[in-house]
Amino acid sequence: MFFKSFFDENLAQMSYMVGCQKTGDAIVIDPARDLTPYFDTAIKEGFSITKAAETHIHADFLSGARELANREDVTLYLSNEGEDDWKYQYLDGLDHKLVHDQDHFYVGNVRFDVMHTPGHTPESISFLLTDEGGGSSVPMGIFTGDFVFVGDVGRPDLLEKAAGAKGTASSGAKQMFQSLERFKELPDYVQVWPGHGAGSACGKSLGAVPVSTVGYEKLNNWALQYDNEDKFSEELLEGQPEPPKYFAMMKKLNKEGPALLNDSETKSIRLSHSGEYRNEQSIVIDTRSSDEFSQGHLEGTVNIPFNKSFANWAGWIAEYDQQIVLIAEENQVNEVKKALQSIGLDNVVGYIPAQEVKKQSGLESYRNIKPKELEAEYRDHDDYIVVDVRNQSEWDEGHMEGVYHIMLGKLKDSLDQIPSDKTPIVHCHSGSRSAIAASILQAYGYKDVLNLEGGFSAWKEIEQPVKS
Template sequence: MFFKSFFDEELAQMSYMTGCQRTGEAMVIDPARDINPYLETAEKEGFTITKVTETHIHADFLSGARELAQHTGAVLYLSNEGDNDWKYEYLNELNHVLLNGGDQFYVGNIKFDILHTPGHTPESISFVLTDEGGGSKVPMGIFTGDFVFVGDVGRPDLLEKAAGSEGTSRQGARQMFQSLEAFKDLPDYLQVWPGHGAGSACGKSLGAVPASTVGYEKANNWALQHTDIDEFTDELIDGQPEPPKYFGMMKKLNKEGPSLNKGRDVQKLTVDQLEDYRGNDAVIIDTRDKWTFAAGHLPGTINIPYNRSFSNWAGWLVDYDQSIVLIGEESRLGEMKKSLEAIGLDEVTAYVAQSDLSQIGGLETYTSITPEELENHYKQDDRYVVIDVRNPGEWEAGHMDHAHHFMLGHLKESLDEIPNDRTPIVHCQSGVRSAIAVSLLQANGFKDTINLKGGYAAWEQQWDKS
């Protein structure tokens, strides 16, 4: 049997390929939008991808299942569980098989048994793998998707918070409890192959280790220690992180069928040509690091550095009907474009090489101050206002007196609530998110906005005011 995992660091997303070496058939589970790694692996290992499957309709990334099935001619194996609100809508154009709990199918000599594991979503299914071709009569592992993670379980509130299905959080949590009761009956030796690792917003405490076992999770996963459904429901729902704004769009697009029209040409612009793209129908994203951006940037641009958080913050701050212009390293344009396409932001139309910025004048800058400067000067002056852009849980755990709270992901919709006669001093926990916030505020007219170095953590350490 062949087995390979694929990990997207930006989205903390896992996908898998399993193959029967005797028959040359392979299946991809929960493919990401970029299908090239699966095609390259199949060619290298001598496999034909004959099946493509998903554990559920994803909310945190745009699935590559539709494109991979169309490209290879593979059959789609997708969930038929859940209510009519969450059924796939694009299947008539492709060969497909709908799966329910208790079903079974083969990839060559590898057997897959289907478990219906609702909780994260109503249609969630898991795949139990048995390598019969290798002579085994017992299962090897289970692909759990967003059902069971290492150290955590899938959150039940996304349908309500991101997709607008009111009242589904508690129902999902109670379904999760029942699914976990069935999970406890699986053999302890069974390997657990989850859909996400640490950094994903699909749970609140995912472990960084990429795989586990049923027995290990039964012994250590907090969710599997509960015996009371009401206590479990309360703890599962409490403290879940704010779901990124784009999650609702991902659910919609993955249900309807992700677009196959990505990969368009991107026009290279001079700085002067960039003026034609300014306005509400376009967003200009400067992908340089925050210090370089602070030292000089084009007015009206938003700074989202190209790092592991790039996709996440682009999903929060860019509207899906906007065209996108990038400023950054020309050699990394393809990578940045793929990162945006991973969450369905396909409208990258143009770019400016960051080296071109050094040839012009009139660039904006912004100032950063220390916690000591904040306390000894700026907070005593009523011309300034402190803006905290951390998550609600961070704010509730402790915040500065008289600060105003606008979580970064919602800052664009909250601009009218910021006093326009006072200069904002922005902070997050460490200084990373606040740098993005400063750029957003500057782009929307708050030109003198100031960033707090080191964020709330540095302020708290120096002034001990938690």
């Protein structure tokens, strides 16, 4: 048997390929939209990808299952559990099998047994793998998707918070408790192959280790220590992070069917022609570092540095009906585009080479200030206001007195809360998110913006009182 895991560090998403070396068949579990790594691996190892399976309708990335089935002679194995509202709707014309609890199927001589494991979502399933071709009659591991992570379990509140399905958070928590009771019955030696690692918003305390075992999770995972359903449900729902804005669209697109990708080249746009895209129907995203952007940038552009957080913040800030123009290094354009496509932001109409921006005159800029400057010059000045763009949980743990709190992802839609006659001073925990916030405020009319260098953590070091 062949086994390989794939990790998308931008979305903290895990996918897997399993192959039968006797027959040459392979399956991809929870495929990402970019299929290149799977095809490259299949060619290198001598496999044909003949099947793909999903553990549930994903909310945090755009699935590659439809793309894979349309490109290759692939059979999809998808859940037929849960309510009618959460059934796949794009399967006409595709080779597929809808599976239920206790069903099984084979990839060559490798057996997959289906377990219905609702809680994160009603249709969620897991796949137990047994390598019968290798002579085993007991399962080696389980693909848990967003059911059990290393050190955590999937959150049950996304359907309610992101998709507006009222009442599903509490019912999902109860389903999760029952699913975990079944999980505890599995042999301790069974490996756990989760759908996400640390950094994902699909749980609140995911571990960074990519694999575990049932026995280890039974001893160490907080969620498996409860024997009371009500207490478990209360703890599971408490303190879940704010779901990114784009999660609702991911759920919709993955249910209805993601658009098929086209491989057209992204064209370079001359700065003299870029104005035609800078309107209410478009957004220009500058992917340079916050330091470069703060020193000089084109008017009306939003700065989202191209790093591990890029896709997440792009999903919060860009709209799905907007045209997107990128400002990026030419050798990074394709990777930036792939990151956007991973969450369904496909409407990239062109890019402006980053080096061309630096040559322009009349660029906008904003200033970074230090915590001592904030206290000495600005805090008590009526012409300035401080805006904290951290998450709710960070705010609850402690914040400055007398400041506005607008989480970064909600800032663009909350500009009416910021007085237009005052100069905003933005801060987050360390300064990276507030740099994005400064760019948003400038792009939408607040030309005099200050960013607190080092953020709240640096401010606390000068021993100012913290309100909680």
